[in-house]
Every structure is written in structure tokens, then in C-alpha cells.
Amino acid sequence: SQTIHQWPATLVQPVGSPLSLECTVEGTSNPNLYWYRQAAGRGLQLLFYSVGIGQISSEVPQNLSASRPQDWQFILSSKKLLLSDSGFYLCAWSHSPNEKLFFGSGTQLSVL
């Protein structure tokens, strides 16, 4: 069966520090991968999506970047965090475009 792992669960970082969040998917090949951010009490904002290794599309210009070095690995990064980067970050995958998403357990990021 397929599983998605996302870590860490919580993270507190100072402003200006770097960020690296990792997401891995097991049990399937060539998944579509997504990073979403959820502000407190708000809906989900799509940040990045990837349909294959090295193929990253960005939805919103921002302080973040994403990479997909392996078929099963999706990384969200920042060189210098801003206060506005705080939020709940969710990784997700799907078998094919527009089909149902399987979400990770999320990372609560607090930038202080």
C-alpha cells in the first residue's frame, strides 16, 4: 500500500533562518506531488506541484522553493524565512492529475 511521510511535525524557526521540509511517498511510482500551505482558520493555498523528477511548477511567487530530486521525494525550502511564512504546510500526492489527493500529516511552522 502507499504511504506518505512528512516531517517534522512542528518547527519553530527564527526570522532569516533557512528551511527544509521533506516529504516522501512509498508504494507508488511517478506520483503527482503537491505542497500546500494553510493559514490559521483558512483554506489551502497551493504552493508547488510536480508531475515528475525535476519538474516543478509554482503557483504563487514567494519566498519558498521546491525540488524533486527523486521520484518519491519532494522538498520545500527557503533560504531566509519571513514571519509571513508561518503556517501549516501539507504535502500531498495523487495517482494522476485531478484525482483524489492523499495528504501527509502536516508540519506546523512558526517563524518568530
Add this chain to the structure above:
Amino acid sequence: SQQGEEDPQALSIQEGENATMNCSYKTSINNLQWYRQNSGRGLVHLILIRSNEREKHSGRLRVTLDTSKKSSSLLITASRAADTASYFCATADRGSTLGRLYFGRGTQLTVWP
């Protein structure tokens, strides 16, 4: 915005009652999906209804889709305290091959025992 909009923002009911949540959207869609999120957790997929379907059932869940009104509803029958969560609709645009789903802000459902 292409996002779905859920209504109401918050809903509070007693166990045993039915809960109805609505979603409106603006574009032509390929499908519409409903998800559930417990506080501080990831989202869990509940049901997907395609643009050529009008109604779908899964256990105590019933979803309807009216493409002429660009709206959908999620009905949870005989609610339980364990149904307390946020519920989100998400739309996939017709003709999109990129797999972007657009989520609304959600309905917070509280079911009192």
C-alpha cells in the same frame, strides 16, 4: 478566484441530527471533491463527484452536484461526535491536465454529544 466557497463557515448540531454543507464555485469543472480535516491533521479524502454525475453516496455521506448552479452539497446523516472536523470542497478545472485542486476555506462542523 477559482476557489470553492463553503457555506456555512461554522455549523453546530446535536448528535443524531443531519449536517448539510454547501460549496459554490466559479469555473467549469472536471470534478468536485470533499475532504475532512481534524484539527492539526492532514486532510482526508471523502468523496469525488464528476461533472456528469448528480449524486453520490458513501456510507452516511451524500453529495450532490448541480453544474448549472455551480454548486455542491455534502450531507452527513445521523451525525456523531466523531464527525466534528472541518470540511473542505475542492475543484479540478475542466480541461486541466496539471492536477491543480482549488480548496475553499472550509466549514467547521461541531457535533455535540
